Amino acid sequence: MPAVRDLRTLLMLSGFRRLLAVRLLSQFSDGVFQVALATYVVFSPEKQASPAAIASAMAVLLLPYSLVGPFAGVLLDRWSRRQILCYGSLLRAALAATTAALMAAPLAPPLAGSVPDGLFLLSALCVTAVNRFVLAGLSASLPRVVDTEGQLVLGNSLTPTAGTLAATAGAGVGLLAGAVGLAGPRGTSADAATMLAAAFGYVCAGLAALRIAHAALGPDPGPSPPRLLATAAGTVSGLLAGLRHLAARPVAARALASMAALRFCYGALTVMMLMLCRYAWTGSGDDGGALTLLGLAVGISAAGFFTAALITPWAVSRLGRLGWIALCSTAAALLVPLLVLPFRKETVLAAAFLVGLTTQGAKIATDTVVQSAVADDYRGRVFALYDMLFNVAFVTAAAAAALVLPPDGRSTTLALAVTALYALAAAAVFHVKHRAPASRPAPVSRETSS
Template identity: 60%
Template sequence: MAVVRDLRVLLRFGNFRRLLAVRLLSQGADGVYQVGLATYVVFSPEKQTSAAAIASAMAVLLLPYSLVGPFAGVLLDRWRRRQVFVYGNVLRAVLATVTALLMVSQVPDWLFYVSALCVTAVNRFVLAGLSASLPRVVDKERLVVANSLSPTAGTLAATAGGGLAFVVRLAVADSDAAVVFLGAALYLCGALAALRIPRELLGPDTGLMQPRLGTALSGTARDLAAGIRHLAAPPRREAAWALGAMTLMRFCYGALSVMVLMLCRYALTSSTDDGLALLGVALGLSGAGFFAAAVLTPWTAGRLGAGRWIAVCAATAAVLEPALGLPFATAPLLAAAFVLGLTTQGAKISTDTIVQSSVDDGFRGRVFSVYDVLFNIAFVGAAGVASLMLPPDGRSVVLVFTVAVIYGAVAVAMARFERR
């Protein structure tokens, strides 16, 4: 099997193995932590969740730390990325522990959201740093394969962490705090794994290492503008188009995520535990789609080109999403979870590869942070739009067709760009 052979080749790179271990532990902890938050906010029996409440929670957790993204990019182009992984994961372990304590305490909701916000804010540094560091541990010829396997493995680790969290949550009554404690322990393991990477290896190569914090932050706007100009230059125009396409596909994914949450909570099940179990199955099948994307993308992107593969993924989603979504039934919903996992991850792998191969090392942190901010804004915006369209039980024909039209527009735009 080609993917097994490619993985064996990559695993011969010792530093790739070490960076992969950091990714798996960090994103596995993310999956545990995020499911702990979701079950606390959405599936607590005493809460009557609405689409608007879900959108509000996403806005509280995602929009504010989108402001952190530009700062993360500037600092990742100045601070040793290995140190970001060590200290960032330690800090997340501490903050996640605080979140768990707040869950079992009688405190205002806003204090809980502030704690969760702090964890996810640090997450911006770690995830952007992982993407920016990958070209430092593999050669250029294997970068597309590494982009297929490494981020996908991280996504699968997050899915597995989410599955573990579901098991804990369903096995132990009212165990949301225990789930979050488990996430804190995994964050700490991620910090320990980062210590095995040589301190200087992950870069960046720049003469501005370790500046005073105030100096770095005061230059954020200037440096971010330089990163955007770097991305907009003709040699990197394909990267800009790929980022735009991926942002719209993320919008679609966010809108459908809110719909699936509402369907699992109300329309397709009769209890919160049944709804949580169905959501867990849907996430598992979406993870299987991520794995399928890791297998298919190196072959298809190598023959079609990464940009054309993005167009194919968007076109596939445009056709199959309404066909599987409109019945609003369990079996088609689960099939759609697999399809959207495959198409979304396939497009993301291709986008990552285009950006990494086009952007100079000294700008990668900034560009990937812009990438991350676009992701978050699109996801939260989609949640807000979905909250206006969705009825209480989650069934909305208008939302399904709107998402299909956006997918179709992305497919046409990327196909036309690639032909030019």
């Protein structure tokens, strides 16, 4: 088969293999790190998790991707990308080890109870901020390790998928280690050990980067670039220009606003699910069981994401892009209260599948709406804004949920508020669909990232 032959040719390129190895090690460690952070904040026996603590952890994991991301390219076009991969990985290892030490410090008699949560979260925030540069560096380096445009397309298809699978495997290892640790007597020390495992993985990623030649990944020497502050200011100016361009295209702007509303709902329901798993559905002290239940919920939601990737092209071909977004919002508005409000484990897990399917289905269609409506020379800036909006909506939802949710996670108020937001998103998209000029549906991206 041609695809298999092309893949074999790509994997024969030593530069590509080495860059892929860095990505796999890096993202595997990311998965371990994220689970170690989550289990410490939510499931440690020594800590009484609250919605506010969960919201803080989500901000640590997501905000750097939004706030640092647009500026990462400024440095990637100035500094050796191979050195960024190497030193960035080693810096993450040091920061993750520091985070592990802060996890374990309250157990040590000289420091018992003296480490503030803010210091721990700041250390974890630095890990994810550096991580954004490393991931951007991996993407920017890919064209330097392939020979043809066809190989670049295949590489762009293979490497994010392989990285996601590696992160999922790392998360699985972290969940297993966390469940075993919570079932035993080690408590927070198990979370610290898992965090140290992530630090070791980052060290391996940094060492793997050293196998790549210093100048192989670019950037090429050239005229002196503009001053750093001027370039950063230009990035801000570019984002504002992208925002003005988007404002002049109401169909794309409304689709993005509706997607932000669905992402907000997804974030609020995620915090509710965490609290239900931690307190409402498992017995007191059964933190290992709670973590296992959360893993099941994450897996069911991921199945919804995968199903959305399969059925969205078919649905868009019949309903149109805006019609499919509206149907996803309507289905969530009708079914989420029926499934969530009993607060039964079985029905809420079914809601996790539904919310995963509708959120990702709407996102795939929204991606296509934006790609079609936005001029090519503005597309990168608009998608940078899209990325910021996507993550900020999730973090804002977590913060809002922290204000509403009771300790056990059962909140009729939050469930009804989410239902109303789904209904408003559906109404807004229906309004745009009937006012927008008719057009043939564009080919739909099969992107499956959350």
